[in-house]
Amino acid sequence: MKRWQPVSVLSDIRRGEVAGVRIGGREVVLWREDAPTPTLHAWEDRCPHRGMRLSFGFVRDDALGCLYHGWQFGGTARCRLIPAHPQVRVPASIHVHAYGVREHAGLAWVSMDGAEDFPAGGTGPDNVLPVRTLHVKASVGPLRHAAGIAPDAGIAWHGPVGLAVHEPVAGQAMLHVVRVADADGPSSPALSRWAEQLRDAVESGAGIAPVMNGLIAGEMA
Template identity: 35%
Template structure:
């Protein structure tokens, strides 16, 4: 996820968790964002505060190619400029009214948001496909201890499950909270996908025990 000193990519969500016409909260090291997908399927990352009254845009709604605040309905384009102020339907909003946006990339079923200005593309995980995401009330060190393995430079931790390999893409949310994107081999059977999901749940429980007790749970 670290590209160089100028910027990093953060895997904020799986593509399957953000259908067209929806918005959800997400987080990067720069703070909270409203992650949304237009009706045409284009993802976007906007600052999670409406410039009008500070309402969280992740509580808002998507109509067409715009994200609207749930409070007074101010609407914003994916570029961040204000498109519409319902209380003043005849007004063309000035360019000064806008929300900050962040660069976004979607590849192999993962949505990545840039913090700063990365000079390369997000990492790829050949041979794996995303399975699900979960949140562990445990830090990355506790997850590594529970798994008996270390993540690589891209935050990807591998574990064997019978004849299959599982991948865990670890994203720190807080010092004691981690977003875990679970990956499985691209040729995995439905049964192996079920077993991998159960293994992810077991790892979460064990890591939370390590976080709480400082010993293997």
């Protein structure tokens, strides 16, 4: 099934920044241009020259530069400069494989299989702040169930708090937490601590219900 996956909170990919993520065992580089209104990109995390991870690279003049030999790739994913041969007109065939990417609900959403309909699982609130992303040593199934995410949805809302999950590799999960700005409810630091409690409960196999009830009731440290 084609789908959009929530893969990172947006606060982890600010203007001019680069981040590597795993999605279903595949390496993906997220990077944001350094222009005043910078576009977010999601590409295969592999340089077409000699395979260096592009997530080790750098952003300059709205292009992602590879750390190894400095080849630069613009927003179209095509190579636009080979520094060792600056006079060479780079063939269009030299490009990185690009994926679909959207920004929604404080999260970066990636489609690796050509999904077009967006957003996944409904619209949700507009004014949303990222809180944090946590690694959870558990399969996505139990975590999605614990977070109340419906099978065909990408995110679950519990009042002003949004919970999303994606699978970096089989048997592991990433939990993404966001909240509606200016809404009554827990602060970002309190939500961050609560998310750690949920992670610990899922990893230990302890009862999840008390942790989720604490979120729903707003009873958290």
